[in-house]
Amino acid sequence: MPRLKANTSTCSVARALELLGDRWSFxxxxxVIFGTRRFDDFAAHLGIARNVLAAKLAALVDAGILEQRPLHQDARRLGYHLTEMGDGLLPAMVALLQWGDRWLQTPDTVPLRIVERATGAELPPVQLLDHAGQPLTRRELDWAPGPGAGDPGIAPLVAAYEKQRRVVPRPIPPAPTAIPRPNAKGKPR
Amino acid sequence: MPRLKANTSTCSVARALELLGDRWSFxxxxxVIFGTRRFDDFAAHLGIARNVLAAKLAALVDAGILEQRPLHQDARRLGYHLTEMGDGLLPAMVALLQWGDRWLQTPDTVPLRIVERATGAELPPVQLLDHAGQPLTRRELDWAPGPGAGDPGIAPLVAAYEKQRRVVPRPIPPAPTAIPRPNAKGKPR
DNA sequence: CTATTACAGTTGCTTTTTAAAACCATACGG
DNA sequence: CCGTATGGTTTTAAAAAGCAACTGTAATAG
Incomplete structure (x- = not known):
């Protein structure tokens, strides 16, 4: 529904947010990940208005993220399920959940843990890894134009990014904060 | 700004989305990740209305995700930078970007690639890994109540999830779609 | 087979958020 | 001083979210 400006809509993040960038989609x-399948259950769990819920579910089905399948084998009633495309959002979802656990909760208030079914062990934090499987920090990351960088919808943005990259070697952080160790459990605020 | 319903606001995802669940925050x-620091540059790159931009930046600073620091060493003018908390969003961000590249672009239209600074190699997809570093599929995941699951704000939700878990062994997918291989490059739609 | 309730939405209307565009304020640069 | 770049506010309009009541099928009970 939301329409973004032309100069952003070619970016993958922007496109993803055209589908998911509202209060309810995530x-x-x-x-759905936690097993909710039925209209009234979504409504009850989230407190979302029913008309908004209907519109949102339709949009997600339309986008190919959800689909309706029978609730049980050979039942006539349908429920909402993740498609393969929807499944693909799991890493982003878990990363967001873990971020929330880390920064918006204290260790005592974490409400839900994502665990391995086989062992029951809590999932390690989702991290950015290099090809050798080693964690990467923000400083070790960079970007490069992809095959579609020339598209008139995004070329100006890429040019702006190029220009920014040439500037400022990075201001000295006021307090040389520790490199965020993924496993660390510092109490944030 | 958006206020969520009581029964969701204790969940880490919900809390995260109270800050980030709109069209612009991400x-x-x-x-910021791509180097933009200045008010007018945000406005120009995104086409966001200036009042909304001002409100959003203030909210992100208030939440501790961004902070204002001098643009250069001993410059008087300030720019927006990620805090450590903001840095923590990188895995979620990259996961979202990669999802968009995979499902909302074709291989030819991918506009930006995230690469390792040292080698220039494109980052492998962000994945859910177990403790041994092995990729996990959706079926191998489960959840468990955390220390804060008893909080009255979330206990009913956790109870509902428990109940859902007991039902339905999982309906047979109409087409037995391939298990999503994280590296696969199937053309989606 | 009929009545009753559960379910999955619509419809019409109100309130809240977001957006657009014009307007202000401060800091330099000359 | 004057002009301009920067970083916002104010005002007003449009879009989205919320609410409550209503409708049409599906399962279910008798």
Whole structure:
């Protein structure tokens, strides 16, 4: 529904957010991940208005993230399920959940843990890894234009990014904060 | 700004989305990651209305995700930078970008690649890994109540999830779609 | 087979958020 | 001083979200 400006809509993040960039879409997908299938259950769990829920579910089905399948074998009633495309959002989802656990909760208030089914062990934090499987920090990351960087919809943005990159070697952080260790459990605020 | 319902606001995903669940927050963070620092540059790159931009930046600073620091060493003018908390969003951000590349672009239209600074090699897809570093599929995941699951704000939701878990062994997918191989490059739609 | 309730949405209307565009304020640069 | 770049506010309009009541099928009970 939301329409973004031309100069952003070619970016993958922007496109993803055209589908998911509202208050409810991610929460709906969270619900599906946690096993919610029925209209009234979404409504009850989230407190979302029913008309908004209907519109949102339709949009997600339309986008190919959800699909309706029978609730049980040979039942006539349908429920909402993740498609393969929807499944693909799991890493982003878990990363967001873990970020929330880390920065918006204290260790005592974490409500849900994502665990391995086989062992029950909590999942390690989702990290950016290099090809050798080693964690990468923000400083070790960079970007490069992809095959579609020349598209008139995004070329100006890429040019702006190029220009920014040439500037400022990075201001000295006021306090030389520790490199964020993924496993560290510092209490944030 | 958006206020969520009581029964969701204790969940980490919900809390994260109270800060980030709108059309612009993620894009602003993307901009900061790509080096944008100045008010007018955000406005120009995204086409966001200036009042909305001002409100959003203030909210992100208030939340501790961004902070204002001098643009250069001993410059008087300030720019927006990621805090450590903001840095923590990188895995979620990259996961979202990669999802968009995979499902909302064709291989030819991918506009930006995230690479390792040292080698220039494109980052492998962000994945959910177990403790041994092996990729996990959706079926191998489960959840468990955390220390804060008893909080009255979330206990009913956790109870609902428990109940859902007991039902339905999982309906047979109409087409037995391939298990999503993280590296696969199937053309989606 | 009929009545009753559960379910999955619509419809019409109100309130809240977001957006657009014009307007202000401060800091330099000359 | 004057002009301009920067970083916002104010005002007003449009879009989205919320609410409550209503409708049409599906399962279910008798």
């Amino acid at each position: 929460l709906l997908i969270r619900e | 894009l602003l963070i993307r901009e």
